[in-house]
Amino acid sequence: MAVISFDKLTKTYKTGFRKKKTALKDFSLDIREGEVFGFLGPNGAGKSTAIKILLNLIFPTAGKAEILGSDVGEKEIRRSVGYLPENPYFYDYLNPVELLSFAGRASNMDSLKIREKTESLLNTVGLWNERKRAIRSYSKGMVQRVGLALALIHDPKVVILDEPMTGLDPIGRKQVIDLILKLKSEGKTIFFSSHILEDIERICDRIGMLVNGQLRRVIDFKKEKLIKSLEDTFIEEVEKAGGLQQ
């Protein structure tokens, strides 16, 4: 059974009076259990759109998406899903401990477990010493780290990260890579979008390339050795798709 399945998804945004923009066209993809899947594509390709559909933040115009066999509209399924939004923004006046305690409670965790997880996660993302400070005084990268901790507080089976590396310094990026590999070793399924191509081959089992809302190519690194660099392959796919539509 696929852990995440996109089934002929189409998403059209209204951009004005009678103007429309199709962000996803007939997009189908299955993510397998326990794999790390890198979701690549140029700006505006539709990556975040696909991810937001998974979290039921927006609804597909056609087609459907499922997680662990349940329609994404069912709220209970989100107990097993951890999500990091792109450019996350959290409550200004609260500190990470309060945010994590909310997230834990919303996912039905008991307070002892929340406390334990909060300490270990804030240590992992390097914010334990700053935990009493309100988020409004945090830097961009620190906010991103809070977002990572929030995505993982309830020990989800499925982890969905929208550009987890963006805004992080080299040490932060390495920490995220280590974190992804650790999650994989625990048997989690990880689906993440990224623009940062270095290390992708090392972390991912498979990657998908999305251009103009259509899936152009899926590469399984176990079966296929890339002849060219990932970067060149990426550019080639975009060119084959006829460049970027605006």
Added chain:
Amino acid sequence: MNAVWSVALITFKEGIKNRVIFGIFIIALLLFAATTTVTTLFMRDIVKVAVDLSLSTVSFAGLLTLLFIGVNLFGKDLDKRTIYMVISRPISRSEYLIGKFIGIVLLALSVVVFLGLLSIVPVIMSKRFYYYTEAKFDWWIYFIAVIYIFIKLAVVSSIITLFASFTSNSFIALVLSLVAYIIGQSTESVRELLVSQVEKIEVSPILSYMVEIAYYVFPNISAFDLKTQAAHGLSINPSYIIWTALYAVFYMTIALAIGTLAFRRREFP
């Protein structure tokens, strides 16, 4: 319930830590101080004036809290997408909306409790100046009036929630809520004026029809105002108390039901 309660709690925390609330408290304290000073200038009815001004201050501070913090608690969630961290959890859109409403009501409650207790000071001060006559005054009625200020604020919170369910724009939500409050405060007197016909004014049927609609659509804010009774120490009819409370519950239920219906289909791109 866990879902609703966790949203309510985080909303309340975010609201109570907002700096604006200090500003509102300072305004309220200044108004209490002014009440105490002003009442000493009056030769008569000192207690009445003090009670009226104190209750008005509590109500005004509560309203400021709702309009400047309550509205923004929704606005920021929708504008800046903090809502992602909430509805990406096992929390439905309806639970989010109800939780948010409860959080804002808790915020109003804490303002009313804090300032309601503080408002005892100017009233007691005025009573000491007015010791030579038996002023008709009853603390029970005073506190019932304070409770009804809270009930009124809860109704206003439900209207804010309703508006937030279909607009993301804080400014529009603020203006709409304020307009609803102002209209709600006058519909009853306007309607009574038209119905009683004491002035024998010619009213077009369309106008009276519109007034009638407004009377039912907008909350009857003036019904919750027990300032006069508290100031004059008049007893309040228990059935009035009960019916007004039921009216509030009924109004909030309707507002939230419409709100959740609209919100269930909202997308957050």
